[in-house]
Amino acid sequence: MRIRTNIILAEDILAKIDVLAGEKQKRSAVIETALREYIAREEKKAPADNGIAVVDKKAGSRGKLTKV
Numbered sequence: 001m002r003i004r005t006n007i008i009l010a011e012d013i014l015a016k017i018d019v020l021a022g023e024k025q026k027r028s029a030v031i032e033t034a035l036r037e038y039i040a041r042e043e044k045k046a047p048a049d050n051g052i053a054v055v056d057k058k059a060g061s062r063g064k065l066t067k068v
Contacts, residue, residue: 007031 009017014027021030 017027017030021027
């Protein structure tokens with residue numbers, strides 16, 4: 001499931017995203033791909049439980065994930 005969100009980016013970053021996206025791909029697809037790659041790299045560096053702690057901290061009143 002995809003959820004709509006708003007982010008604020010530097011103008012030069014957005015211009016580079018547009019170049020990468022070209023006419024056939026959407027900005028959101030480029031950003032999603034980049035974030036998935038970043039998350040995968042960070043998860044390899046961090047202990048397994050760290051992901052849950054970050055989600056808990058960021059989730060706030062929107063709900064929290066619990067360890068299974």
